[in-house]
Amino acid sequence: MKKIISFLSCVVIIITACNKKSVPIITSRETPSPVISTTKSETLVKADLTQGKQIFINRCGKCHDLPLPEQFTEKRWEGILSYMIPRARLTDEQGIHVTAYLKANAAKQN
Template identity: 35%
Template sequence: MKKIILSMVAGAVFMVSCGPKSTAVTGPKYTASEQLVQGKTIFENSCAKCHKLPDPAKHDDQGWIKTLSRMAPKAKLNDEQHQMVYDYLISVNKK
């Protein structure tokens, strides 16, 4: 019985450790112009590979959080790149 319980616990820990990391963007982090320029470059180079670039005014800040949370993994952005793109978009967003 102990082996079964121990196996189930080990399996659950393994499954959780293999899941996606949830280091989602929750708000702005970078404000320096250098990071915003990097965010723009990443946005233009990564997003345009698959589709036309969306207008930054298309979403408000929360809308970009949702959109980028869905699209950043597809674009293979790391957490820092994800944050820089978000910060760039909200810096030029008029909403």
């Protein structure tokens, strides 16, 4: 049984690593809120990041232990999220919030 689980885990990792889909980044809102700047000169509304964190904890944490956002780079998160957002059945808006939260807190690339 452990061999099957290990094999399936490897398959999932390979599939997600090879996937190059990306999720759009939130760039504007109707009502102004406090803003956080990221290293890529993108602006993310603080409320979006907070909402993304809550969705990440509540929806992603239902099925498995959650990694810390800084455990992966933005590029790695893109691969993971392109696979996991549909599996978690997140709406487009929820996916955007989770992506914004994880990318804002991701490890810096060397």
